[in-house]
Amino acid sequence: MSEHLYEHSLLIAAPAERVARFFNDGDAWYRLNPEWEVLSFARAADQHLLKVRYERSEQEAEYCRPVSTDFPITGGEITFTGEPARTIALALTAHGDTHTRLDWREVFVSPIESARRA
Numbered sequence: 001m002s003e004h005l006y007e008h009s010l011l012i013a014a015p016a017e018r019v020a021r022f023f024n025d026g027d028a029w030y031r032l033n034p035e036w037e038v039l040s041f042a043r044a045a046d047q048h049l050l051k052v053r054y055e056r057s058e059q060e061a062e063y064c065r066p067v068s069t070d071f072p073i074t075g076g077e078i079t080f081t082g083e084p085a086r087t088i089a090l091a092l093t094a095h096g097d098t099h100t101r102l103d104w105r106e107v108f109v110s111p112i113e114s115a116r117r118a
Helices: 016-025 027-032
Strands: 004-012 036-043 047-054 060-066 075-082 086-095 099-108
Touching: 016 027, 016 086, 016 099, 027 036, 027 047
Parallel strands: none
Antiparallel strands: 004 099, 036 047, 047 060, 060 075, 075 086, 086 099
């Protein structure tokens, strides 16, 4: 099985603690993700249940993400079980007290569409 790597970095005008809370909570991140439209979202005690429609392909997917109450300010992995399963590695690096560098890394089992990269 071949793998296709996607990496992206950007500087965010927010402290690392705030960025970590954003990814840990999920709700805002799910709804602000430009890759998909959220069709439904529910919180359970130990997981988030999410149904999305990918904007470019119109494919719908249902995901379960285990809830982590301690997503570190240095980053971590976010795993979505479902089809297709996704694991996103996030590295957060503080740049002073007001900015954070976000490094996003994800591996896909099939080539990534040019439109999706954009």
